[in-house]
Amino acid sequence: MRVLMTTWGSRGDVEPLAGLAVALRGFGAEVRVCAPPDEEFAAVLGRAGVPLVPLGPSVRSVVAGPKPPTAEDAFRLARELVAVRFETLTAAAEGCDVVLATGLMPAGARDVAEKLGLPYVLACFHILGLPSRYSRPGRRPGTPSPDDETDYRKLWEQDAQRVNALYGDALNSHRAAIGLPPVENVRDHVLTGRPWLAADPMLCPSEGRTELDVVQTGAWILPDDRPLPADLEAFLAAGEPPVYVGFGSMAAHAPEDIARVAVEAGRAHGRRVLLAHGWAGLAAVDEHEDCHVVGEVNQQALFRRVAAVVHHGGAGTTTTAAMAGVPQVVVPRIADQPYWGGRVAELGIGAAHLDRTPTVDSLSAALATALAPETRVRAETVAGGIRTDGATVAAKLLFEAVGKKVLAVSR
Template identity: 80%
Template sequence: MTLLGRVGVPLVPLGPTVRSVVAGTKPPSAKAAFQLAPQLVAARFETLGAAAEGCDVLLATGLMPAGARDVAEKLGIRYVLACFHYFGLPSRHFPPGARPGTPSPEGETDNRVLWEQDAQRVNALYGSALNSHRAAIGLPPVDNVRDYVFTDRPWLAADPVLCPAEGMTDLDIVQTGAWLLPDDRPLPAGLEAFLDAGEPPVYVGFGSMAAHAPKDIARVAIEAARAHGRRVLLARGWADLAVIDDQDDCFVVGEVNQQALFARVAAVVHHGGAGTTGTATRAGAPQVVVPLIADQPYWAGRIAELGVGVAHGDPAPTVESLADAFTTVLAPETRARAGDVAGMVGIDGAAVAAKLLLEGGP
């Protein structure tokens, strides 16, 4: 919302909020997914059909934005699909991720077959609703919803250092670099005072991981950091992390300028979302990544491969395991390596993408 406000672009809600879908006490069930999918398709046809009127291009992202390209087709405007990693794109090198619907036969290992079955699951989720809405606006049916949504040339909004993607998918992807704009917002006064009051703290945050966040992670992280004589900065997030006592070595923040903050912390403990990983890497902050779902294990692995942090294999850290990880990430050599890699990460991904959009590139 802050970025949109800079340039006067209105924010238009599109269906239910992500938080309302994923932030329950348990992850959504397969039954809930089959109920939600038609609602999402309907919302896109209705909302985008009005919002995109008079526009030149429709840029879509998300897990499966079925309905967006159809609106662009009806309006006769350009459509681009952008993603933040390549793991949802068909590939000979890796299998598809989990998706609600009929599972693949046990023992099937041919990635091409597995991706064909993935396309069938997407059709089962979205196909009927999508083609019903297409028929209502005079468009012919789509046989393969997934591939129609993806197009032959999806854009990859990820940095090549963190996400080298050449040859990894069967599609002709356009890698622009990560879309991270400079954030000039000042840090809150209370946070500034905490940062100035001692040595750089360890940041701990799990973003939108409410149902998936490690149990008791605030206590575990605080005790592990204290074992190293470190202060802790907790990001409240959707998991509602909170301090465990009244000692003055911990501080809780809400949504803040991570670009400014990560440059001033000793390490970043997080779930491995694409945005947090990219921001921490660009800031030169050593990282402990505790991957929970989706693409997060990949980002954890890359952080370890690059030598700028630790991939915590167990999604439920203990005080001992996290303290061990801190031994690595708080070492001077890890900080030095993180600084080196920060200088390799591109800063122009958003500009590259904007230029392609404005000039009608691939």
């Protein structure tokens, strides 16, 4: 079986596909992944033994400017991504048996699959974009809903209108060019009535949260056996477990002066601090030996050896920290991140710092919750219930989707 997977988004949209690719290859499938041409993403897929087929602009070129992207930037990017999906995926899908899409509203992926007569699967890593009678839609570029509107049904209708404004003209123009009829509701067309949810059921429960027939597989985790760098091992061995602070691919969205704030908040608790450089460019604030800066590392191994993880609330980082049984402080910035912060607080495995501008005092207060002994106990308990077979579950479902049997043993 040959599987084409595609995404456009942050590392949190790419690494799960690498995890699924490992599971698929274990069952004998061939995998192709079309994703943004960022070097970091190519390296992640390389660990799974899958080459990256470039799709669209690099994410870093879009998000790492001095200011966050504007609404005009979003509309321009939407049109560009639709066009490159039709071009890139049509070529990449040659000889494939199924197309799986995820990431930023992958308009165009289902349409290429439709033209080629291939099964199509939409996967997501959280539930915020799924229409619901129980919650409001997230923010999108375009005409906002009225402040006094409280009817969730109307709010989701307005959300669909915003998606149409972003993608509709471009999508239907390309569909017409290949002989397909127009789509009236782009969002629901992309999502299908049966999307897959690649998130842990304990961290992100789906039952009763949407009207769609969600297939929840569990998170798609890429196994990581890379050793930690020698200098990091030396830092870890030189004292008590530090507080880890990282904001992943948040660049223009990272809190201002967060490195200094985090170091001082950690010191207020007598803790050393480990800063992850990341796209936010976190760096040491002085020459004291109680702070160390790391680049790309094995978080699965590292998180088991820290006192707490302070992060932006991406789905991947939240899941990795939860698996490690380490308390968390989530400082959400955009998109689904407030949701993950809320779940961390609800589960009692850490704190959500919802104020977008942390101070030394406010972050220190959140750390007090995370560093409390009872939070550590709760985090370790929750870790025992996190599913680790999500990628295997999804791989088997893909074989079923194309009517092929899964091999009994991996090879």
